[in-house]
Amino acid sequence: MPKLKFNHVFKRFGDIEAVKQINLDVKEGEFMVLLGPTGAGKTTLLRLAAGLETCDEGDITLANRNMHSVAPSERDVAFVFQQYSLYPHMSVYDNLAFPLRSKIRNMPEADIKKRIGKVAEVLRISHKLQNKATKLSGGEMQRVAIGRALVRRPALYLMDEPLSSLDAKLRADLRVELKRIQQELGATILYVTHDQIEAMTLGDRIGVLKDGEIVQVGTPKEIYSNPNSDYVATRLGLPQINVLPKQCFDEHFSEEDVAFVGVRTEHLSLKASGEGKYSAVVRRVEHLGDQCHLHLDFHQEKITMLVPSNTTLKPSERVSFDFMNPVLFDKAGLRLRGITY
Structure with a gap:
């Protein structure tokens, strides 16, 4: 069974059809990337999966459970945003612990410490746990933002262009790290980007979006070698076809x-x-x-x-x-x- 399933999903904002007739399965443990330009509907699909927006038509299921009437806090998903969204007055440790100390989870401090220790080791930020968030580099701040999602161990990770605000070298470094982390944890990730290099290097499969529709889904090699349109062909490859x-x-x-x-x-x-x-x-x-x-x-x-x-x-x-x-x-x-x- 797919971990996440979009079934004939439509979403409109006034007269604008943001997503149209979306059918997509994200498999257990898969790194699925949605690739498309600004306005293609990528972030809208993430927000629908998170429950921050509701479908006008169609259904979304997570772990075979229909999400139509499920509140965002009860969906067992973690959202990593484009910006770091850290609490600047807190240490790295407290930023990571924040979701585990919520009333919903209320995890014992001993368990929090153990889980943070494991995640910090995976992210290679163990030596930064007592630092204030404002004392970190851009790459370290984004690792903490990703770590705050990882400590929750949700059923699904949603990532909205989390590397786009970093410089080229940091983006390249964190691409490698993110793929390593995903493979080590066996995490299910739905990741959106306009960057073809991120799509090619991170994705087990890529879904190419155009004007709110998914026009092709396949492995990076399939999409590159066998595009079904000139639009898809021009989305992958440097220099462009x-x-x-x-x-x-x-x-x-x-x-x-x-x-x-x-x-x-x-x-x-x-x-x-x-x-x-x-x-x-x-x-x-x-x-x-x-x-x-x-x-x-x-x-x-x-x-x-x-x-x-x-x-x-x-x-x-x-x-x-x-x-x-x-x-x-x-x-x-x-x-x-x-x-x-």
Whole structure:
């Protein structure tokens, strides 16, 4: 049985349909990531699961129990917000102990101490327990916020872009830590983000959202390799997939249904001058240390290609290229299958 289940869920705010016809199962012990831009409905789904919003239509079940009339405090979920939301006048220990000292749980202090000790060890903040929250770094504060959810041992963790306010290095470090913690605890997590790297590295499965609808669900590899639309294809991959009108490729794609051709950057290959089937002009060379992004002008369209970091190409030079494994889309941007090149 799924730990969390959305069944035909709708939520409206006035005339705006925030989420539409959502059907989603989150499995026991799964790290499920919802990926989409601002306004796609990600946070609304978390708030519905937490009971902070109510469904206009449909049902949400947690551990096979319908949540329709269950108060947020009785849902056995923990919510980790984008901001740290710590009590600044309290120590790290007291911040972690706060949910366990509530009237609902009223846990004995000896048990609180034992549980906090275990969580602090997992989070690697044991040496910070007596520090005031205001004396912590950003990464440490977010670990405490996550720890305050972990000590509760709920049936479900809801996480609303908890790493987005951190700098790049802290985000990378905490991504690794969060995945490690989830695997060690066997926790069930529903995590929302607009960051494709977080989605790819954290998620056992990814649900891609667009305008309040889930348009594809699958493992990171499935979503990346087999997107069902150009929208999904462009959500994953850095640099972004190149999607071009088929007219750019002469008569190569003759099928009438084909309107757009998608080519991943790693499937483009630079050739010696005149040896590639297609030619383009270098617009910009972006050096990134271990690799280089080559930005090309091609039939009034833009293409990005990966090339070795020692490239000597310069803007305005003409180059030749070939490609493989194209992904084909129709006029509506939907994936066309059964056509191979």
